[in-house]
Amino acid sequence: MTAIKHALQRDIFTPNDERLLSIVNVCKAGKKKKNCFLCATVTTERPVQVKVVKVKKSDKGDFYKRQMAWELRDLAEVDAKDASKENPEFDLHFEKVYRWVASSTAEKNSFISCIWKLNQRYLRKKVEFVNVSSQLLEELPKAEESVPSGESQSVAGGDEDALDDYQELNAREEQDIESMMEVCEYAISNAEAFAEKLSRELQVLDGANIQSIMASEKQVNILMQLLDEALAEVDTIEGKLSSYEEMLQSVKEQMDQISQSNRLIQISNTNNGKLLDEIQFLVNYMDLSKGHIRALQDGDLSSPKGIEACINASEALLQCMNVALRPGHDKLMAVKQQQHLFSELRDTFARRLTNHLNNVFVHQGHDQSSTLSQHTAELTLPKHSPLHRDLLRYAKLMEWLKNTHREKYEGLSRTYVDYMTRLYEREIKDFFEVAKIKMAGTTKEAKGKFGLHGSSGKLTGSTSSLNKLTVQGSNSRRSQSSSLLDMGNMSASDLDVADRTKFDKIFEQVLSELEPLCLAEQDFISKFFKLQQHPTITPPLPEMEDSDGGVPSRMPPQAEHRHSMSSEKDMVRLMMNKIFQSIETELNSLIALGDKIDSFHSLYMLVKMSHHVWTAENVDPASYLSTTLGNVLVIVKRNFDKCISGQIKQMEEVKxxxxxxxxxxxxxxxxxxxxxxxxxxxxxxxxxxxxxxxxxxxxxxxxxxxxxxxxxxxxxxxxxxxxxxxxxxxxxxxxxxxxxxxxxxxxxxxxxxxxxxxxxxxxxGQPLEKLNHFFEGVEARVAQGVREEEVSYQLAFNKQELRKVIKEYPGKEVKKGLDNLYKKVDKHLCEEESLLQVVWHSMQDEFIRQYKHFEGLIGRCYPGSGITMEFTIQDMLEYFSSIAQSH
The missing domain is CATH 1.20.58 (Methane Monooxygenase Hydroxylase; Chain G, domain 1)
Structure with missing residues (x-):
């Protein structure tokens, strides 16, 4: 193990300026035994870093390599598994738990002991040792031995040998030993002589050292005296420093008090600033000027300046009432009082505004009614632009009332609608009466025509004489009532172009007067009552029903888009329906009258009504006008279809x-x-x-x-x-x-x-009847299979019979027959179409064709007979020309 330790120190840790203190041969628990070494190391430079390094032998087995390293400060726990029994297993708890099995319990204990000592010496955060014997956990000596120059301190001064059995020479020591050995050539061959020489030199040096020390006694005494004086000065300085420290301590306490006071002052200032912000917020947003209060309470609602002042005051009041209060503001008494004041001002002004607008409606109504007499004799509708102009000054106040008092706003809306309904009903009724009078005409003849016919296009008298038309002679044809011009069972002489042009102008005037009236009123309602009137989806032009009486292919716009319109659009539509409820009825009545006078009027009405519907759709697809005219257009289209169906029926009944x-x-x-x-x-x-x-x-x-x-x-x-x-x-x-x-x-x-x-x-076939029959028989025989040159051998069609038939039609007889034919054709044809000459010329061409055909048959069926017609083509041309000129 020592050799391995030295090899690891030399190859791995010395190049990294580290010292290896302990080593243990381990393998991972529960896996195949792949041995490695755990090493406890310290750096040679300060600050000292303590690590646990995992070293593994290379795959080739000839050198060791550093595989992993952990900082000792990251070690949380060392678990020896069992403190009483020998057990080679132990765990190291870094960021994860590493489980190891040592090659021997002694190596494990030595490694854990080294880790404990390093932990005690270098780390503030102590590692927890679990299941470790107390004998291993020994306190490090307080005294620390210094390590040689250039190296880090040892783990424990008294236990240096226990941590490090071998200490490597540094470079200087190696150099001194080599120089000494070079002086003595026998140092390697005779170690004892070399040792004795070294001993003698050591003794000489020791003696020299002692003599030098004794010679420098005086300098030592002087040095000791200077040290004593220095110690005295140090004591003096320490005393002064102590006094300064006491003074600074008092200053520190005072500064702490000042800092505390400043902090309290800062908090107070912050609170005061926040309080000031809250007060300014309430004052700025919940304070209503005295001028606004006077305008709301007593402002003049009839003058432009007074109205403007009331508008500004109402807007300021609405802003104050709608301000977003912060949490806790609603509990302040001042805020509650302001809110109560605002509510009273709102209710007071709402009552004043409602009463004033009601009076304005009534006053304007009387002024407008007084002008109705000016329009009774004219086909014009009174203009309401002055009324609208006066009321639009209150539009912003109506918007304020809509946002604050919905009930009063709706009440005013109903009042306006009720008043305008009565006013418009009188105006529209008088207007349509004038239109009907002008349409019916002022002459007795027109009035008579108006009284004769019903809306169904039938006379009140003898209807059978007109329904069952009879065809008379050509001279009296134009006097009959059987043409399509008689759309309403009236003769063509009764209704001329001038009458229809007059009706067209009247109907166009009616529609032209209604269109600006409805559009202006709808625009005023949307602006005055602040309602949306333009839909987001443009409805298409309403489809009319087909002429066969089928149902319409599309619903009217107001039904098709009812679900997509907002409540405000619905309100505009309902108000317009209520105000102009009589327009559709009066229009239908006027249309019925026009159709009653002359069914041809449905053509004019269809064109005019379609044009106005198209125009109204382009201006505003959701307007009341476009909706109403679209409904009326359906009626007009039905009348048009009924007119066409009636004419077809009259054709079918003609006799x-x-x-x-x-x-x-x-x-x-x-x-x-x-x-x-x-x-x-x-x-x-x-x-x-x-x-x-x-x-x-x-x-x-x-x-x-x-x-x-x-x-x-x-x-x-x-x-x-x-x-x-x-x-x-x-x-x-x-x-x-x-x-x-x-x-x-x-x-x-x-x-x-x-x-x-x-x-x-x-x-x-009638002038040359026998000749025609003869040649028809010839053609029949040829068709039956008889050869053309053999036809002359047939008894009924021989040459003698042919000569007999030809002799019966000499030129004089042919001309006489043609003259009779001309007279007969003249009786058949009518003068109006002038087809007599066309027919006569066609007969001439056909006669020539037949003549050539007969000659061809004679040449083919009677070859060499020398038989010819009694007249030539030139004779025929003279006959036809002379007969046409004589008549």
Missing amino acids: ISKKSKVGILPFVTGFEEFAELAETIFRNAERRGDLDKAYVKLIRAVFMNVEKVANESQKTPRDVVMMENFHHIFSTLSRLKISCLEAERREAKHKYTDHLQSYVINSL
Whole structure:
């Protein structure tokens, strides 16, 4: 073990300026035995550091290496496991517990004893030793032996050998010994002679030392005398220092007292500063000036200066009442008194303000009522801007009342609504009476028309004569009441464009007067009562119900967004509904009157109402005006759809005369007039889609009923009825260029062309009837499989029969037949459409085509026969031209 100790000291600890004091061979408890060494070391430099170092042999086994080190001051406990029995196990409690098993109990005890001595000597914090024998725990000697120069002190002076069996020579000692041994060459070969020489030299040196000491006795005496004097001076200085210390002690006590007093003064100043801050806080935030108190108690609420003073005072009072008191302030008597004063001032001013505003409402109401007579004869609504301007001066006071006295604020709101409801009801009623009078007209003729018709568009007299329309001759066609212009069962001569323009202007004037009135009142309510009126979500334009009477695809805006609106928005809406509760009723009544006078008015109303709804939505989607007009727009759209449905029903009920030709059907010309007027009304309109849907329904009904009348016609051929009416429809659609009816325009052209061709072919078969029948038989034989050159051998179609048929139609006879055909066509066709020349020219082309076809058949079926027609193509052209010119 000693050799290992020396090796560790030399290889590991000496390079680190450390001394190895104790060593123990250990292994970890409960694991495979991997031996290592625990070493107790101290540093050679001050301050002394004591460590426990774990040293382990390298894997190759040729040298030792330092693995881990702990400071002794970090050691909390040493547990020897058993104090009475020998036990090699022990624990060291650093930041964690390390369990060790020593190679022998003696090594363990020696190591623990060294740790105990190092702990007693160098550490203030004593380590706790558990299960350690008292014999091992010995006190260190009080006397400490100094260690050689350059080395640290030993653990215990008297026990140096116990802690360190070997002391290494320092560099100087090694040098002296080497120089001495060099002088004596036989020092190594003859140690005894070398020792004797050293002994003799030592004796010589001792004698020299004694002689030197005896020679310096006088200097020693002088030195001792100086030491005695120095000791006397030291005593004197110590006495003075003691007196100074006593004086300083008294000064220290006085300074302590002064420091204590200063600390108390500082605490007092701090408390006084905090108290001053609290007082300033209460004074600054809970003190109301006398001027504000006078304004709240006796301020003039009728003058602008008085109102401004009351506004400032009310705001100052509200700030004082809403100040955030700190904990404990509410228990102060002064604070309670101020709060009581503020409550009294608040209640007093709230009563004064409420009474004054009630009087203002009544006073302004009387002044406004006096001006109603000025507007009774005009189609205008009184302006309330002066009333609003006067009341808006109190807007901030209303906001104060809303925040302080909610009940009085709501009471004023109800009072204002009740007063304004009565005022607006009178104004709106008178306004709509004037509108109805102007709409009905002042002439007796207009009044007569107003009294004749109901809202359903039926005459109070004989309705059957108009519901069951009859088709008369072409000369009296324009006098019939069967066109679409008769939207309300009134004749076209009764209601002209000027009447409808007048109605359009009146209806536009009504809407133009209502719009600024409602918007101004809603804006005033939101500002005066401090209510939010603009919603966060913009509702879309309300969808109207389809023309087939289905339910609307979207609810009105006020129902769709009711859950998303705040209570203040609801309050604005409720106030506006209450104030203007008569507007929707009066508008519906006016619309019913317009529809009663003329169902065509629904077109004007749909366009105007849609435009105003769109405008109101852009200004404020949540306004009462946009909501109300949206509801009324639904009614207008229903009237429009009912008007279209009524016209379709009249088409279906139309009857034709059996004694006269049909010509252009009344509902065809009526659709033309309807489309012309609708295109004028709906130019650049927002709801063009509604008109397009109506166009499609009407044109399909027109198509269907034209075919129905054509099938039922007895006097006029079906092809003529179809040709003339579809030509008229095609011309109308081509002229108006209605984009949504482009497919119907092409269909009308197709039907017109087909029926023109059919009529021409059928009509041409009559002048050359036998010739047509003969060649039809020839074509039939060829179709049955007979070769064309063999047709002449058929008995009924031989050359003799062909010559006989051709002789029956000489040029004179053909011209006579064509003249009769022209007269017949002229009887079939009507004058309005002017299709006679078109039909005659088509017949000419068809006749020429047939002539060429007949000649071709003759050439193919009767080759070399020399048979030709009695007339030529040039003869036919002269016939057609002369007949057309003669008529």
